[in-house]
Amino acid sequence: MTWNSWFSHGAPTAGFTGGPSIVSRNNAVCNIYVRGGDNALWQKAFFNGAWHPWGRHNDGAVLASEPALGSMGPNHEHIFVRGTDGAVWSKAWNGAGGWSGWFSHAAPVAGLTGGPAIVSRNNTVCNIYVRGGDNALWQRAFFNGSWHPWGRHNDGAVLASEPALGSMGANHEHVFVRGTDGAVWSKAWNGAGGWSGWFSHGAPAGGMIGGPTIVSRNSGVCNIYVRGTDNALWQKAYFDGSWHAWGRHDDGAVLASEPALGSMGPSHEHVFVRGTDSAVWSKAWSLVPTVILHLKVLTNPTSFTVDQMVASMRDVYASRGINVAVGSRETLDLPLLTDVDVSTCIMGTTTAEQNQLFANRNGVGANHVVAYFVRSTNPPGNGCAAHPAGRPGCVVSSTSSSWTLGHEIGHVLGLPHVSPSDRLMMGNGTWNITNPPPDLIDTERATMDTSPLTVNI
Missing domain, CATH: 3.40.390.10 (Collagenase (Catalytic Domain))
Incomplete structure (x- = not known):
């Protein structure tokens, strides 16, 4: 396996707030989205083998969080944000019709802290998760062709970060958060057994800043990435049926945001961050x-x-x-x-x-x-x-x-x-x-x- 070198994607002309978000709806397309310094949605796209310039979504949206991204198929992607009204809003793109308008998902009765996170474990299910105003995990689900009401996970968890989401198959999804002890915690759902209990992954030596991010490039691998308190990239990997120790990426990178993760195939994953120069930077891993x-x-x-x-x-x-x-x-x-x-x-x-x-x-x-x-x-x-x-x-x-x-x-x-x-x-x-x-x-x-x-x- 090998990592390539860090690569700069620059930034929108308006700059951006927070860190980047990314989605790869298939193995040939990758999109970076950010909340611009003007609170609009900005995008930079990779297709036809090359990166293209930053562009602004001139749709009137005013973002109050970084965007959360997902895909329900090779010709679909959707964007979820917190609006200025405190609700979750989304819009979707598909190859046939282009972009939809923005749609409100409202918010949990407890409200929410930070922005939304989403996961689509297959092409018919999408789940929004948020850290509620009560620091519990809240969820809103799309299945059987429609959205269902917000519900609270009454499992005793007290979140200290927004959730990070992923899937290792069509009937699996998992939720990772920062706990009040400063460690990364996760629980998983599968179609056969429902939800597991919460499991602690500890934390890097020295701790971390913000919450975790995760990527599962195939059904047998999951990687947690965090911004360490030393502002380096740290990783904890699941493969060969077990979790392995935290490790530091000693590549000289100094992170100015939590990482954003994605995959363009079962043997590929990439990491995007905000650099100290306020540009988006990325590096990618692939089998060799x-x-x-x-x-x-x-x-x-x-x-x-x-x-x-x-x-x-x-x-x-x-x-x-x-x-x-x-x-x-x-x-x-x-x-x-x-x-x-x-x-x-x-x-x-x-x-x-x-x-x-x-x-x-x-x-x-x-x-x-x-x-x-x-x-x-x-x-x-x-x-x-x-x-x-x-x-x-x-x-x-x-x-x-x-x-x-x-x-x-x-x-x-x-x-x-x-x-x-x-x-x-x-x-x-x-x-x-x-x-x-x-x-x-x-x-x-x-x-x-x-x-x-x-x-x-």
């Missing part, structure tokens, strides 16, 4: 093809360090969009295998010494690759990618060039030798590569990408 490499060192290389070889491999692989992740590093005390017999070094054929060496796979996953750093091969060579079945890896000799590691792993991923001397897979020895860094071409990338040893993480 990755080779997970384990380093087993019998003898250290003489011309380049192991780290330099890994860096060279990463540079070349990254040129074709493939990441290299080091899974582990281990020193092996195997004096009888430091000069390893590789015989003819033909794929599918291995010697007894290769079989013995490649049995050392401590901490190595089934789809991971191991590089064994030895003093020499017999007969002499830079390395060898022949490996026993089910034990993918290569050997790299101590006298090899900085490109040998990437070259040999390329063989493990299915690449043959080629003639051009400016290519990583040239067959005349990696010391003889010309015009470095050497190249991988698109067809080689396709072969590497389809290898079972290239995993999307």
Whole structure:
């Protein structure tokens, strides 16, 4: 997995109040909405592969909160705000008819604090949640084609923030809030069992400013993001069936608002914030093809360090969009295998010494690759990618060039030798590569990408 760098979206000419809100109604469209400095609704849109300029909604609306956004299908999105009358108002867009007019949802009998939050778990249900004037959770639901009255969640919860909402499927939704103890709390609803009890997620070290935000990019992953008291982005993730520890994004970002979250597909999510320059900034995460490499060192290389070889491999692989992740590093005390017999070094054929060496796979996953750093091969060579079945890896000799590691792993991923001397897979020895860094071409990338040893993480 990888995060891209932060990107500035600027701001409306009127500036804006608070933080941004975003919605992606499908995997090709994303819209940023803000409450402008003039209290109008402003929008910036991504479509046809590019971001477009900020525009003002000249519909007469005067916003008293940041907008809350959602979608009930790939050609629908809706916007909910608090109006100057203290009520929740909404309008909707669809591909056939464009924008509707504004519609009032009134407010709970207790009133509301802050703005609304919404979630649409499928294309027929939409729920508005608010922090009531009594600090309880209140809800108004759309189902069976109509809106139903406001109702109070009489579960004893005392909210210290507006709710944040999400869904992990058509019959699931969850609500996250800041509690009076400064921690993030959540509860979930599903069609089979109704509402769960409240569950504490704790808080980042040092605490947080404001309330939580959440995104579920698919039915197995949920991420909580908050603005820490250090003004950094903090995250707590649910995957593989359990919640994991809070972590800090050490990317230098200084947040001036709570984050806004969205997803443009099951392997993508993005975070939008207000920066200290009063512009909207975002960064995005997506899965990337990755080779997970384990380093087993019998003898250290003489011309380049192991780290330099890994860096060279990463540079070349990254040129074709493939990441290299080091899974582990281990020193092996195997004096009888430091000069390893590789015989003819033909794929599918291995010697007894290769079989013995490649049995050392401590901490190595089934789809991971191991590089064994030895003093020499017999007969002499830079390395060898022949490996026993089910034990993918290569050997790299101590006298090899900085490109040998990437070259040999390329063989493990299915690449043959080629003639051009400016290519990583040239067959005349990696010391003889010309015009470095050497190249991988698109067809080689396709072969590497389809290898079972290239995993999307």
